[in-house]
Amino acid sequence: MVEHRSLKIHREDAVLRVTLANPAQRNAQTPSLWKALGEVARTLDPDIRVVIIDAEGNDFSAGLHLDMFRADGMEGEVNLMQKAKASETEFAELIAEYQRGFTAWRETDAIVVAAVQGHAIGAGFQLALGADLRVVSDDVHFAMREVSLGMIPDLGGTAPLTQTVGYSRALEICLTGRFVEAQEAVGSGLASLAVPRQDLAATTDQVVAALLEAPAPAVREMKKLALAATLTPVSEQVTNEAAAQARLLHRIAAGSSKG
Template sequence: MASLDPVLDKDGVRLTVDEAIATVTLTNPAKRNIQSPALWRALAQAGGALPGSVRVVVMRAEGKSFSAGLDRQMFTPDGIEGEPTFIDIARSSDAELDATIAEYQEAFTWWRRNDIVSIAAVQGHAIGAGFQLALACDLRVVADDVQFAMRETSLGLVPDLTGTHPLVSLVGYARALEICATGRSVLSEEAVSTGLANIAVPREQLDDTVRDLAAALLTAPRDAVIETKALLRGAQERSYEEQRAAERAAQARRLRDLAGVGD
């Protein structure tokens, strides 16, 4: 990716913008880009800092691994300096506990906004929170060494960073349950064959492939992509007749816009 002055660079997250393409990079390869509340806050800030010109957002990571998941220090009595431990969180009130998890989820929600298309470029390990960060994006391009794994259940937890909905949507309930309950690794061939990944390429081709995909996404008019993404995102929740109606309404907006006809 191009070397640009960062819009944001803190807590293991860097955001750069090159006209219509923004790149969010995890920048702690020495620790396999492990995740913490500070990193999640920085990811949420990156979403809020996107200029209106951005149409495509690339999520990538430095080093051999995309992200090895949660920083296990959160499980220890001392925890991460300045952050609550899991014990602290568990002892909070119901409302406080819910609010804390909701705050953490904010790092994973903005990637599916209708006004952008997000691409995760994933290499090496994408475990737990790392897997869920890749799932937060619209599209996934993976290196042939990728290893997805959802390890939360083996720790006595559940995946709670918005990953369950896209996982079931992509691979179906039965396979999603098996992946989560066993904690096993999903490699590149299976990821592509099940729809979890759009394409797998050799590691050295990952950045170039993502760059080409981002460029291809910019060829269609922005408003048409926004309307199409909204249609597709809502399709599973709508009935067939409701989706037909949504298509008609979206097309009416596009035709009137192209013809310069007001509402």
């Protein structure tokens, strides 16, 4: 069983619940969490038919923990600034390792459902995008804030976002960093359902129950077919993300973020 201080994992029959469990820090994310998420997906029991990704507290995830931007790094975590300063190539390889915590869910046979409440920003938004389906509370606030910091979303989110809402809207969402709220999320296909906060857990369970009613072989084949129908291979897009982020953070770490 994968263990991480900010993650809770619970299995009940054919359903695995993966819960972000650091509500005091709005479920801010770190590289060690990304590696743990990737390991959960990699070692997923083939008998698991549905994975629920949810979060404790008021917010799904506020994104990358801000302490990761400190020059001296964050205790117990890789120093991203030092890594970015050293080598673009090595840093791109490091990002590729972290991306697995977001992209590997699409490669599993299980249907992955994200139950999202409150703010899902940056890495939080991208984790939700890594799921097959999203059920959201009516107070949800999705946002990509990376560009405003001189970076780009690099955790596998640009391909599913663009495939879902289209090129122009995806670009606008990322460049402006604005919030995408519940009504727009459902209307654009980012979310399947939006419900009052108090109904989010129960509604998610209802969706899961409906998924479990369908024959497992047909569900597996349908997921593969739907993924194959998308236009941009995620494997290519995450490589592009990693290279772009490595170039940008290399400049930031070297003290040359302008120009």
